[in-house]
Amino acid sequence: MASSRGWTRSRTSESRPTRSWRNSATPPRRLPLGAKPASSDSLGGLALLCGNAAYLWLVRIFATTAYERAIRKLITDVAREEMESTIAAKPDGSLRIPGTGGIRKLRWAGSGRGKRGGIRVIYYYSATLDSVYMLTAYATADRDDLTPTDKRVLSRLVAAIKKGGAEG
Known part of the structure; x- marks a missing residue:
């Protein structure tokens, strides 16, 4: 289940909740003007394409x-x-x-x-x-x-x- 803030909640095999956040220098609440999500990303993260490409990655929280x-x-x-x-x-x-x-x-x-x-x-x-x-x-x-x-x-x-x- 995903929320509007970018969290992904899941359960591990040990039944402990984990959370992931699409990480960047400052987490965007909305995509910057003119930014578009990349069509595919082999690492499973979200890449924003605007001017200079800025890549976001997942940080898992246990x-x-x-x-x-x-x-x-x-x-x-x-x-x-x-x-x-x-x-x-x-x-x-x-x-x-x-x-x-x-x-x-x-x-x-x-x-x-x-x-x-x-x-x-x-x-x-x-x-x-x-x-x-x-x-x-x-x-x-x-x-x-x-x-x-x-x-x-x-x-x-x-x-x-x-x-x-x-x-x-």
Whole structure:
């Protein structure tokens, strides 16, 4: 099932939802004036033809159970879709957490909660697999940062992702 924002939702064999976003430097809500979708693309992505050709590719988003539980409590589905599309548009744009094997932290403003009402989303982006793995999320009012134990656990998870995906 596809929505108007460009998401594709599907179920994997493990029955976990995955999402894909047609990725570019800035995700278009509509095609630019004069742009036409390419008639075929061997890679399965969407190519826009306008002036200089700009190619779009798919970034898959996988969510852990811990992330799903936490994010449902923190923000609405609309805000979640907006936040995830922001990550998909520029997955390497957030701060890397040192010593975690490439885990990133996104700061996101919570809806109507005031200055300290934001959330942190912890994710891992694999450029070789074109995938984003949403690991966990928490409110900044609850805690400021990940504990060393949290970092170790998440680092092991990322190592397993790298090993399973044959990522160097």
